[in-house]
């Protein structure tokens with residue numbers, strides 16, 4: 001399988017999977033996409049029940065021609081051996097067959113663990129013995145940084161440099177980002193997430209600096225994060241089928257559109273999934289696109305669902321590629337935008353109505369689901385829980401009126417001391433910091 005940049009419309013610059021995984025972003029600033037989408041029918045998954053086994057079958061065509069092809073099984077088993085339970089929703093607030101796909105059972109209690117571990121395992125597999133230490137640069141609005149840090153922590157041959165916007169991630173997220181130590185270096189930037197992302201992109205695009213520090217990206221634009229995220233949607237789709245249920249409508253808390261796009265791709269490949277509903281916070285870019293058909297990126301707004309504070313979702317470029325010449329809105333994609341007051345209300349009533357404490361991101365999906373139910377929709381709905389609520393204690397605890405205890409893996413990280421260094425919101429400050437690490 002060959003890969004092209006979304007901006008290489010004449011397909012002049014084919015790339016291997018291994019090259020695309022190592023590079024992150026394409027040199028022209030586009031995102032890597034496969035030359036074609038393979039088709040996988042239900043029969044291709046006969047006998048595969050676990051997430052790693054399903055991932056292996058699903059991803060095999062994408063790995064044809066890769067140096068990692070013969071190790072795909074091992075990679076899936078090492079990286080994706082995490083639970084992805086589907087928990088039926090019950091309680092007085094439930095008005096139809098609804099369930100939660102819990103994606104917070106990884107080491108940092110957010111869905112980004114699945115993909116970050118997969119990418120790290122692939123990059124470790126591609127590493128040559130005599131290569132210099134690679135620096136994985138990551139700008140984070142909270143959850144990506146922790147997932148990438150956990151995935152590369154103590155891996156020989158890699159160091160992680162995390163940039164996060166000071167004061168704009170939850171206190172527990174900030175603590176977690178600085179709690180790894182060792183080969184993980186954490187900087188709190190005096191600026192916004194957009195500043196952090198701009199600094200990382202500028203350095204990755206600077207050939208001299210990228211070569212000097214052996215830079216690589218692990219942001220959600222990386223193909224190595226997009227591909228494995230399809231696996232849990234395949235796993236869920238097959239579980240519904242096995243129980244004789246119709247394909248579920250899938251409701252996904254969305255920001256940069258990596259997780260949502262993975263679900264859309266899984267459906268395009270042939271897995272039985274119904275409508276895909278992208279639940280956003282107050283950032284209006286996607287809902288405006290859905291209403292008007294026009295896309296306008298803009299600066300991000302800060303909201304209670306901070307990991308979705310994205311005003312110009314990078315993965316939209318992949319959506320445009322996928323539906324080139326067609327209207328994606330007609331293909332079973334819907335967007336529901338949710339403001340902060342509604343997020344608060346959904347978190348506050350979660351225990352009474354559903355017996356669940358929602359994280360602020362998942363609360364957006366709950367609201368989207370209830371809007372559909374009000375319109376009379378009665379099909380099975382699968383709500384994606386992207387993080388554990390204890391990660392957002394400063395928002396959630398006051399609303400539910402008690403402390404939500406973190407799952408064991410998160411508690412273990414939070415018990416460690418945390419250390420971060422200040423950084424100005426300038427690319428020069430980042431290259432100075434990198435030079436100091438050598």
Ligand SMILES: *Cc1c(COP(=O)(O)O)cnc(C)c1O
Pocket residue numbers: 110111112143144220253254255256257258259260307308361362386387
């Ligand atoms: C990153 C994140 C999202 C948004 O995911 P995208 O792939 O950027 O759309 C939603 N919820 C949580 C908890 C996240 O960490």
